[in-house]
């Protein structure tokens with residue numbers, strides 16, 4: 001057959017039907033978008049394409065791309081991500097309306113295909129849609145796992161893990177001729193260890209950095225789990241393109257990873273059940289209570305048939321355990337990494353903080369010292385303002401038709417709050433909004449942590465009924481680690497040159513972190 005007729009045949013058989021399909025699909029989804037019943041929908045940025053909508057405009061760092069779009073389009077925008085209508089809120093006023101004034105209407109979560117695959121069909125709490133099941137699981141999480149009393153139970157574990165972190169810094173500094181420490185790697189190990197000890201107990205199955213039990217392999221599986229969770233399958237945005245996920249191996253990888261995690265969780269639960277048989281049951285909070293999260297969940301499942309109508313069966317326990325591990329690891333590690341990077345780039349603030357800690361503490365930092373370190377808290381808050389680990393929080397979905405800043409938002413619209421853009425908004429933070437200036441929080445003191453989630457200019461932990469219940473767990477673990485690193489060592493970039501600059505380029509993952517590992521020279525103090 002001549003080449004010209006082959007092209008004609010291809011056009012007829014493949015391309016023309018495909019084009020017609022694309023046009024119909026695009027028309028359908030745009031008419032769904034515009035269904036405002038005469039009410040005013042938020043404005044949409046230009047550049048949307050048939051089928052893809054605005055997806056191609058998000059790039060590798062969606063919080064930045066969305067921030068730029070909001071600067072020209074306004075603080076409430078309507079995007080179409082593939083076929084998913086998505087409202088993006090980028091001002092403190094819009095966030096307050098969504099997370100306080102109309103909290104109930106904005107408090108659900110969309111069904112995410114990857115969470116479905118990895119969390120036993122979304123049997124967990126983080127990704128659960130609003131409803132009785134989520135409410136009861138959240139109650140268990142807030143009052144039984146993350147209450148102030150339970151956080152206190154893990155004080156010894158935190159202090160031991162900080163000691164291990166300092167030991168690793170000393171060893172790495174001594175082993176390397178140039179005394180360069182890969183601090184990023186050590187901070188991941190620390191954050192993993194703190195949350196996995198709280199979740200699994202002292203036999204942390206290697207996640208705490210002890211390689212005796214195959215820890216390296218396990219951490220790799222968890223790394224893959226987190227990477228998958230941050231991936232948006234094609235089928236989610238353009239459902240009929242699901243074969244792409246099969247062809248790219250995404251489906252297979254998700255199945256393999258969730259099976260491996262499930263095998264670990266089965267082993268953990270079986271070990272706990274075996275250990276608990278015949279053992280004396282310790283109930284109640286306080287430092288003497290040695291129960292980990294798995295113990296507490298097993299206690300609840302064994303003593304109460306149902307928690308407010310929700311059965312804490314083994315699958316729910318496994319899903320909740322993964323929630324804790326995933327929610328508590330990358331977020332904390334990213335915060336510590338950004339804090340150290342900002343301090344290296346701001347030596348005056350670094351010196352001020354070290355002076356505060358070294359004047360208040362003798363020998364080594366303990367949790368009792370933390371209330372006496374107001375500048376430490378200011379540094380952590382300023383880091384969270386500029387670098388919220390989850391810059392777009394977790395996606396929400398509207399439960400019913402509602403409004404945002406007088407725009408109509410239909411039921412079941414996906415909602416994204418751009419906490420990163422809100423934290424850098426010059427209208428609320430002033431002309432120096434982009435600068436690292438912990439002094440802006442210096443007057444706050446301890447009470448301000450309680451205000452987190454009430455000040456809508458500053459939303460690293462989200463807010464409202466879906467706000468992060470792990471703040472009380474995260475704060476002491478991060479404060480203790482940062483204060484200890486700064487008490488025991490002086491830090492600089494290799495070469496020690498001035499100006500000492502860490503490359504602050506971001507990379508997107510489950511949390512946004514530094515693209516290049518933080519390689520620093522650690523000099524023990526006192527010398």
Ligand code: HEM
Pocket residue numbers: 125126127138141146195323324327328329331332335388389390393394395459460461462463464465466467468469470471473474
């Ligand atoms: C620096 C540390 C942390 C940051 C920045 C952070 C941030 C967040 C954010 C932004 C959300 C979504 C909030 C929203 O939708 O409004 C969230 C939810 C959540 N976080 Fe955290 N988090 C941190 C640590 C933790 C820890 C240590 C735990 C538990 C051990 C935890 C458990 C959760 C849970 C269970 C949810 C889901 C709440 C729900 O959907 O009802 N987080 N977190």
